[in-house]
Amino acid sequence: MNKYLLDDKSFDKFYDLYLYSFNREDSVSRKRVFKERFDHSLVYGLMNGKKLGSGLFSIPFDVNFHGVDFKMNGIGDVMSAPEFGGRGGASKMLDQALFDMYKNKVTLSYLAPFSFGYYRQFGYEQVFDHTQVAIENDKLPRIKNSSKGYVERIDVKDIPDELKKLYLDQNHLGGVNRSKWWWDHMIDKHADHKVALAYNEDDILIGYMIYFHEQENFHIHEWINLNPLSRQLLAKFVTKHQSIFKKFIFESPDPDFKADLLADPYSAELTVTPYMMARIVNLEDFFNRYPVQDDLDEVYIKVEDTLEWNAHTWKISVYDKKVSVEIADGEAANIELTIQNLTKAMFGYRSLESLADYGFIKGDSNKIKALDKILVQKKPELIDYF
Template sequence: MNRYLLTEDKFEKFYDLYLYSFNRQDSEHRKNVFKERYDHSLSYGIMNGSKLGSGLFSIPFDVEFHGVNFKMNGIGDVMSAPEFGGQGGASTLMNNALEDMYQNQVTLSYLAPFSFGYYRQFGYEQVFDHTQITINNDNLPKVKSSSHGYVERLNIRDTPDSVKVLYSKQPHMGGLNRAQWWWDHMLDKHQDYKIALAYDDGNELIGYLIYYHQGETFFIQEWVNTNILSRQILSKFITKHQSIFQKFVYESPDPDFKADLFENPRIASLKVVPYMMARIVNLKDFIERYPIQKDNMKRICFKVEDTLEYNDHIWSLRINNGVVDLQITDDFKADFTLTIQTLTKAMFGYRNLNSLFESGYIEGDFDKVNKLNDIFVYDKPQLIDYF
């Protein structure tokens, strides 16, 4: 067992450090929600005398990446007490958490960075963006009423299981396969949220909208549609709040929001918001089970630079009739060299290898870089959840 893993009896110390480090006010609700996360996480910490000096969560999740499921641990609440800061406590915990992930057959890791530069030193890279769409109430598009379907409005705590089923059936490009405890945690944490359910004439759930409001602003947190009807009646539901709220904001997980589909694209203010980072923990597993886009590729050799020794090798890769042949070949000459961060960007579809080569992030044979580039997905990843 890792000596930095905390047991149940350290919860109060972990919670106290969290309150102080993030300047949060204690409340029964906050403590209960935090305890849910603690109970389902690997909690790491370093003691500083009788107090906890540093801590972080490593939260086990499953993600779906273009039809393939991978284990992923989310890093959260990385913190150090000010009197313990600068002593490498958080770095020690990060490295130990990554080592444990690899030993526990975890393939990927995500986190929300307070500093992109800080987490790049641990092999993480920016791959998830959101598009924030803001529309004033007098610019809301006109939506036709439908003679079919209807909307039911509920408090978030009354969310039916059919919503969870509908979410699970959506195609995911790196998003979470939400476990029951995570659904419970989300609903407990955001008790002020509401949900609008879209049904067709046969009373089948076809979409939903999770939202909340602050002052004169209507915020859309999550929006899932399965067909045109659900989009129409939920859009109409939103516009019916036009006289109540001055501003409407939707932070979409799709970084390519299609403003051109509006009758007047200028009605919306669009801003791309960098969201979360990702890391390949087990490169061999990720490549061998990756949703490759070509069935054949002649052998290439590439050097991956990584602080995780398991990935820091020259790799030989060949694809024959859809079968991936990946080997460590440190005695071979590499066709090109790249970091784990650069490879993460490309494999997640965030930015292609050709672009990264032209930007100076890859050194070596461009033709071989191009061959590897062709097997990766082209759609940018999407992630709704936050931890």
């Protein structure tokens, strides 16, 4: 029996700890949204006498990584009561959650860190960045009207199934394959958001934008385009708010600024911020089903990890895009690195060669280059937050 898993009877204690730990005000809507997460999560808690001392969510998701679906558990709301802090409660629960993920055949885990250093202790590493682009209303680019297509504006509660399918079809860089409950949860959580739908002349959805207003700011929360027409239609929709709002802010999961696409690159303020961390829970499965980019002669990789099932020397080879991976403890390693740096490389966040240049990994330079060639090179993107 897992001594940390909580049942439905513990909801009120868990919710009360959440309110206090994160200094949140109670409300009917906040409690309802929180209960939605609670009902769809593995909920961990550690008692301090008759009170709950620590808690966290482990939320089951699926993610699409370059065309391959992997199980991923998102860790959220890691919290401890002040009087219970410093006793290792969160560490014990997180260790148990990772063990349970492995047992349940979960390959990856993501989380939003309060401290990057703290979660690196548990094998997590930064791989997701966000780019926030802000433009004053008088510096918005001029967008031509299109003679084709149109935009329809709706409330977020009226999001059509075709939008959900469009998101799913475009999600392939490690983002969440949103299930019905997660869509419902996000819509409930962001009830004040609006949606702009871009259609072509055949009434086919080709793009959408989810946005909200905050005082004098127009915030774009999510923006997906199928083609240049949808981008033109939705950009024109934004600029038509020029007289209403002073600043327009887009937080993009794409870390590439693309300032060169603006007529005046100085017109935009750019902030690139670290977003979320990832962890490889089951390295063997990730290697076995990894979307390899090239073939590879045998390489021996020694991986340092706190998870014993990952902490091995692995023999990796790829022939005709088929991966062969097996434990080869005792063999001389060509490359030695931590699970954190291997995560960066396998997610396409930073190449092995770059990590070697900075002194984070060591090994045979030719083997490092050869292994780099099989890894994806495009940085991952994640919109969702938990």
